[in-house]
Amino acid sequence: MNFKQICIFCLLSSTAIAGGCVSLGVKPWQRDVMAREDMRLDANPLDAAIDDHMYFSKEASSGGRSFAGGGCGCN
């Protein structure tokens, strides 16, 4: 699957999700589980930053979760 196909797949998926948004999600009073710290997408930002720096300096890929720039002369 090339990048164009992946983008089309994602676009269609996003459209389906957006179209289905009225039935997706929870009410404000149902957010007890989402309130847990372990359910946060960046529950451990320093861990992620240290890992990203390690991978940036050893691999050809970076970013995805956030911007790809490294600000480091290590790669």
Next chain:
Amino acid sequence: MQLELETRLAKAAHMRRQLMAASCALLGAAAARGQEARMAPADSGLLEDWSVDSALAYYHEDGRIQAIEPVVNIAKLFADGQALNFNVTFDSLTGSSPNGALTSRSAQTFASPSGKSAHAYTTAPGQLPVDPNYQDDRIAVGGTWALPVTRVDQLSVGAKLSDEHDFFSVTVDASIAHDFNEKNTTLSFGISEEFDSLQPIGGAPVPGSDYALFEKTGHKTKNGVGALLGVTQVITRNWLFEFNLSVDRFKGYLNDPYKITSIIDSAGNTTGYEFESRPDQRTRKSAYWENRVALGGQISTGLSLRYMRDDWGVRSDTAQLHLHWSFSNRDRYVEPTFRWYRQTAASFYTPFILSTEAPTTAYEASDSRLGAFHALTYGLKYAQKLPGLGGREESEFSVRVEYYQQTFNVRTATPAALQGLDLYPGLKAVLVQVGWRF
């Protein structure tokens, strides 16, 4: 009586934590990313109302580099919804770094990047050529300011400076996020710009030039611009995901100024070296999908997938899975992690240049980071809640260990004389990190 009082105070503190977390969750899916939900609300004192997240990491490669990296992040959430975040990172690296040359059956002597003979080093036969005098220190500072524009829109701007003795980088970024569907859905869009200045020791080599001729120029620059489009969606009470599409484009001097490529004859003897020569621009595109799923009251899991490709011919796939298991009334948790990564080689990657081939001005680089390999990471983290400092309710101490291993996928035909040598030794590394936040 004292015990009963302590128990009641502990219960009250726990309830306050729960109420604060629930209040923050009402901010919606946007709060799922960013520091806001963990920040202590502003009340009084200079640093009393700032949350502090700190870590000290030690990284050790088998026979190569070792690094110590302290990181501190402070953040504050204001009553009007604005949030400030500052961070400082320091890296100190020492050890041996591969210079890109191929392992040989003969001893090889190299000059240090400065060209001073006093800094020459010799690699024994059968050993991977590494510069044993590698040393680098880096300091990076960054900040982010997030401010609500409307009840459902948030603007965020940030900047980062990074300084090494031979490299200086400035990055600025801005993004806007919009909540809808009762804040179950957040769309975000951001752009970033990076300006890098390279001042390699001894000067920047002319790409593709003969190592022996020492053709070097002054300082070089490279600039990058990136964009990221993302959606965060709460699916059910137990399932949240984020999906990002991103693209970035870098232009300028994209070579590693310290990497060379061996030139060998058909018998496998090294006849010379030349500096690597990469294209002067690169465009990368990636798709990233991350999920958080709660599997009951004590356990949750995170799964992320990333696909990336660039116009250098590199394609990569990444999958990462972690399990978060809380116990002792959520005062402790353990978190095992597994990551799988693979990449194809850049189209101009070559572990060596055959001298029998016609001279070419094409791009070439032997930097193993542009080769084809796969990598595995195994990690384990343990965290423990502790009593807070000053007016804070609690703090958290954590320790984390990771083991990283790269294995090369070799498809290059090698001269018979070099067979039996470990030309692609891969990489093994250990990361140990302690963290403290309050």
